[in-house]
Amino acid sequence: MTRTARRTRRMLPPAGVGVAALLALSACSHSDGATPAKADSSRSAAPGLSGTVTVFAAASLKESFTTLGEQFEQQHPGTKVAFNFGGSDTLAASITSGAPADVFAAASPKTMSVVTDRTDTTSAPSIFARNQLEIATLPGNPGKVSSLKDLTDPGLKVVLCDRTVPCGAAAQKVLDTGGVKVTPVSYEQDVKAALNKVELKEADASLVYRTDVKSAGGKVRGVEFPESKDAINDYPIAPLKSSKNADAAAAFIALVKSPDGQKVLSRAGFLKP
Amino acid sequence: MTGPKQPVAARPGGGGPRRPRVRAVRRGVPVPLLVPGLLALAFLLVPLLALLVRAPWRSLPSQLTSTEVWQALQLSLISATAATAVALVLGVPLAWLLARAEFPGRGLVRALVTLPLVLPPVVGGVALLLALGRNGVVGQWLDAWFGITLPFTTAGVVIAEAFVAMPFLVISVEGTLRAADPRYEEAATTLGASRFTAFRRVTLPLIAPGIAAGAVLAWARALGEFGATITFAGNFPGRTQTMPLAVYLALQNDPEAAIALSLILLAVSIAVLAGLRDRWMTGA
Amino acid sequence: MTDIDAPPALLGAADEQGLDARLVVDRGTFRLDVSLRAAPGDVVALLGPNGAGKTTALRALAGLVPLSEGHLRLDGTALERIPPEKRPVGVVFQDYLLFPHLTALDNVAFGPRCHGTGKAEARAQAATWLGRMGLADHAGAKPRRLSGGQAQRVALARALATRPRLLLLDEPLAALDARTRLEVRSQLRRHLAEFEAVAVLVTHDPLDAMVLADRLVVVEHGRVVQEGTPTEIARHPRTDYIAQLVGLNLYRGEADGHAVRLEGGPSITTTEDLTGPVFVAFPPVAVTLFRDRPTGVSARNLWHCEVAGLETHGDQIRADLTGEIRLAADLTTAAAAELDLHTGAPVWATVKATQTHAYPA
Numbered sequence: 001m002t003r004t005a006r007r008t009r010r011m012l013p014p015a016g017v018g019v020a021a022l023l024a025l026s027a028c029s030h031s032d033g034a035t036p037a038k039a040d041s042s043r044s045a046a047p048g049l050s051g052t053v054t055v056f057a058a059a060s061l062k063e064s065f066t067t068l069g070e071q072f073e074q075q076h077p078g079t080k081v082a083f084n085f086g087g088s089d090t091l092a093a094s095i096t097s098g099a100p101a102d103v104f105a106a107a108s109p110k111t112m113s114v115v116t117d118r119t120d121t122t123s124a125p126s127i128f129a130r131n132q133l134e135i136a137t138l139p140g141n142p143g144k145v146s147s148l149k150d151l152t153d154p155g156l157k158v159v160l161c162d163r164t165v166p167c168g169a170a171a172q173k174v175l176d177t178g179g180v181k182v183t184p185v186s187y188e189q190d191v192k193a194a195l196n197k198v199e200l201k202e203a204d205a206s207l208v209y210r211t212d213v214k215s216a217g218g219k220v221r222g223v224e225f226p227e228s229k230d231a232i233n234d235y236p237i238a239p240l241k242s243s244k245n246a247d248a249a250a251a252f253i254a255l256v257k258s259p260d261g262q263k264v265l266s267r268a269g270f271l272k273p
Numbered sequence: 274m275t276g277p278k279q280p281v282a283a284r285p286g287g288g289g290p291r292r293p294r295v296r297a298v299r300r301g302v303p304v305p306l307l308v309p310g311l312l313a314l315a316f317l318l319v320p321l322l323a324l325l326v327r328a329p330w331r332s333l334p335s336q337l338t339s340t341e342v343w344q345a346l347q348l349s350l351i352s353a354t355a356a357t358a359v360a361l362v363l364g365v366p367l368a369w370l371l372a373r374a375e376f377p378g379r380g381l382v383r384a385l386v387t388l389p390l391v392l393p394p395v396v397g398g399v400a401l402l403l404a405l406g407r408n409g410v411v412g413q414w415l416d417a418w419f420g421i422t423l424p425f426t427t428a429g430v431v432i433a434e435a436f437v438a439m440p441f442l443v444i445s446v447e448g449t450l451r452a453a454d455p456r457y458e459e460a461a462t463t464l465g466a467s468r469f470t471a472f473r474r475v476t477l478p479l480i481a482p483g484i485a486a487g488a489v490l491a492w493a494r495a496l497g498e499f500g501a502t503i504t505f506a507g508n509f510p511g512r513t514q515t516m517p518l519a520v521y522l523a524l525q526n527d528p529e530a531a532i533a534l535s536l537i538l539l540a541v542s543i544a545v546l547a548g549l550r551d552r553w554m555t556g557a
Numbered sequence: 558m559t560d561i562d563a564p565p566a567l568l569g570a571a572d573e574q575g576l577d578a579r580l581v582v583d584r585g586t587f588r589l590d591v592s593l594r595a596a597p598g599d600v601v602a603l604l605g606p607n608g609a610g611k612t613t614a615l616r617a618l619a620g621l622v623p624l625s626e627g628h629l630r631l632d633g634t635a636l637e638r639i640p641p642e643k644r645p646v647g648v649v650f651q652d653y654l655l656f657p658h659l660t661a662l663d664n665v666a667f668g669p670r671c672h673g674t675g676k677a678e679a680r681a682q683a684a685t686w687l688g689r690m691g692l693a694d695h696a697g698a699k700p701r702r703l704s705g706g707q708a709q710r711v712a713l714a715r716a717l718a719t720r721p722r723l724l725l726l727d728e729p730l731a732a733l734d735a736r737t738r739l740e741v742r743s744q745l746r747r748h749l750a751e752f753e754a755v756a757v758l759v760t761h762d763p764l765d766a767m768v769l770a771d772r773l774v775v776v777e778h779g780r781v782v783q784e785g786t787p788t789e790i791a792r793h794p795r796t797d798y799i800a801q802l803v804g805l806n807l808y809r810g811e812a813d814g815h816a817v818r819l820e821g822g823p824s825i826t827t828t829e830d831l832t833g834p835v836f837v838a839f840p841p842v843a844v845t846l847f848r849d850r851p852t853g854v855s856a857r858n859l860w861h862c863e864v865a866g867l868e869t870h871g872d873q874i875r876a877d878l879t880g881e882i883r884l885a886a887d888l889t890t891a892a893a894a895e896l897d898l899h900t901g902a903p904v905w906a907t908v909k910a911t912q913t914h915a916y917p918a
Contacts, residue, residue, distance in 0.1 A: 087525070089524075089525045157425065159425075162508060162522045162525070185424075185425035185507060186425050186507025186508050186509050187507075187509060187510075187514075188503075188507065188508060189503055189522060193504070196399075197424075197507070200399075200402050201407060201408035202402060202407050202408065203425075456650065456654055457654055459621050459641075461656070461667070461671075462621070462641045463619050463641055463646060463647065464647075464715065465642050465671035465672045466642055466667070466671045468642075478656075
């Protein structure tokens with residue numbers, strides 16, 4: 001919190017602040033007991049925000065974060081949010097290799113820990129969203145898939161994410177706890193690739209995130225299954241030490257965690273933290 | 274028209290024994306060539322050296338004994354070789370058509386052939402899915418009539434690799450054909466050979482070095498192919514997981530293993546390419 | 558006019574046996590229109606400067622260039638529409654085009670193999686041909702190991718091995734050095750003499766043409782300008798090109814008895830008694846040069862000239878003279894030195910009437 005203090009000192013709050021931002025940020029403080037101080041400081045700092053915030057975010061956040069980025073730019077005229085969406089591991093690797101970024105939003109605490117292990121974050125990461133698996137099937141569900149067990153049907157072509165990527169690890173976990181043994185035709189390199197195979201009708205089913213099913217629109221049908229609770233994926237977010245625009249980074253994180261931000265995220269299929 | 278012409282045949286073996294075997298006279302190498310040349314060499318080799326420097330030598334033995342690694346390596350070698358064979362069988366005739374046959378739109382076709390070179394391989398993979406996938410433009414008929422589905426199969430790996438690698442072969446062979454003297458084919462024709470016989474018995478042996486060079490390029494490209502393969506054929510150990518896929522996925526959570534796998538792939542390719550090169554350099 | 562030189566006796570025979578062709582190849586800026594007739598056993602040389610269309614004519618005969626017009630009959634069979642691989646035609650290419658990846662034996666066996674002969678039989682035939690060419694020892698050699706003369710014979714054997722009814726030779730000696738050329742020329746002459754069908758060779762070298770061929774067809778600018786036996790052509794050249802080739806001074810003029818008045822120039826006295834348009838020819842060695850006007854010289858042909866250029870030919874010097882008449886004169890180096898010849902030197906040139914030759918144009 002020393003940083004917060006320093007930030008407050010630097011900022012001179014002129015009158016006539018962006019009301020929407022104020023509301024959003026103060027509203028945020030209700031949901032999280034740890035943030036009032038930060039929210040206060042942001043409120044006073046908000047008018048001074050400018051420049052570019054560079055956000056490295058997991059690919060599954062693309063739609064919702066893009067929306068949030070636009071909101072942020074509207075609330076803070078003069079700022080710009082630049083995104084780099086990609087696999088969390090790749091992003092973490094680029095951050096530890098020195099890629100310039102202000103905020104990192106990962107799809108799993110494990111990938112976030114790659115960055116925190118190297119103490120590249122300024123404050124502890126916080127969970128802002130959660131995701132869980134769904135079965136994605138072809139539109140209309142011609143394979144009549146209604147449970148995890150149905151995926152063992154040898155007539156079905158199932159693709160899973162590779163164990164080395166988060167969605168694959170999660171899929172393995174639910175299959176293990178469900179005691180279901182699925183032989184996929186392919187272990188895809190990421191969740192979008194797995195989803196693509198179903199969208200292109202090359203595969204009949206896949207285990208992907210709720211958010212991915214949402215983003216595919218009508219091209220796939222999502223099927224929920226109870227075992228998914230065993231592998232709920234936490235999405236942590238953290239500001240980065242290398243940031244040249246720490247205030248704006250903090251403000252963006254605050255927006256993500258605000259009710260407005262949460263609304264956008266839940267529209268994309270994310271669960272509340 | 275009747276002036277003495279020297280036969281400008283494709284000299285097999287890059288000159289062969291006709292080239293005077295005089296010891297290279299040691300003359301000063303011009304600095305404007307030497308410096309960029311050495312820079313180019315460094316540029317190509319330093320990243321590979323970095324792999325060696327950072328290689329996890331201690332974990333290398335355990336990588337070498339892993340069945341998944343062997344499976345992937347074996348699959349890589351087999352599928353790259355099969356893709357090269359496909360490229361040869363289809364690509365050499367295409368190169369001949371482009372170099373020797375006259376047809377409208379030849380320039381356009383030549384440009385189209387090189388398209389897979391500029392296409393990002395992942396896009397190539399998607400394009401292959403749209404064409405040959407279970408639901409693809411052609412693939413749906415393959416599935417309906419013959420029950421053949423190519424994605425997620427080793428055949429799919431070969432197709433993805435051939436798609437990406439064939440242009441290298443076609444361009445290389447076409448270049449050699451253009452440089453080769455078409456009058457040898459004429460000579461064969463006057464001896465009673467049909468155009469195909471002339472191609473098979475005269476042109477083909479004459480351009481063999483060019484074909485070999487093209488095949489090596491294609492093989493190397495196929496061996497390193499990642500994007501089109503994983504997109505079209507997916508990733509399943511033993512069936513469609515080639516070394517580059519294994520490397521990529523290892524990179525996700527175990528970079529050291531990825532480096533080790535890369536080294537294995539590099540070592541094998543260097544061994545094969547060096548072996549082939551030696552054979553051709555001395556054999557032709 | 559040129560047709561007169563073709564032996565009329567051949568015309569009837571060519572309809573049945575041998576070659577009867579009118580080759581027209583239109584290439585926009587260049588048009589070849591050449592008629593050829595030859596009986597089996599004939600060796601015809603197409604002689605002409607570079608770019609005259611000789612090679613095009615040869616390629617048209619082989620079927621490598623399509624005819625725009627005309628006809629091509631060989632032993633009574635129309636060949637115009639027959640593809641080259643089906644024509645009974647053998648070609649010896651200018652640079653031989655021996656297949657570099659095959660041995661001499663396999664090069665020769667290539668034709669028989671393409672005609673359906675079994676491998677062993679084709680190689681046996683090829684060995685016989687190579688033996689006939691004196692190349693039995695080189696059967697296993699790759700073309701790059703053969704000397705120019707050997708390669709030429711392998712090429713000939715390869716062309717003959719398909720037993721063609723028409724043998725085409727494109728500048729058969731051009732790729733050889735001077736010494737080999739002499740030797741190969743006489744060998745080739747022997748082989749061509751043995752060949753029972755029609756042979757057509759293309760050359761720009763008059764000596765090759767005269768040694769190898771029974772009949773010359775001189776082609777300039779895509780047309781036949783003269784045709785006849787080597788002797789006829791050498792004695793009666795009809796164009797400057799041929800005159801230069803055979804080393805003659807050639808003039809065209811109007812004859813009135815023994816005197817021929819040249820166009821815009823002096824007269825030449827000849828032994829022949831002619832009237833009307835004629836050619837007059839005499840060899841450069843027939844010219845005698847003097848620095849001072851000669852007295853008591855019997856030659857009636859005396860012209861005042863100036864040396865325009867000097868060229869050495871072996872132990873001879875050829876002087877290019879201008880002045881009253883343009884002519885070439887050959888003299889020994891000793892004579893040239895004695896006369897102190899140099900460019901620009903004024904000289905008197907004489908030619909005896911007995912050494913000139915006049916014939917109707």
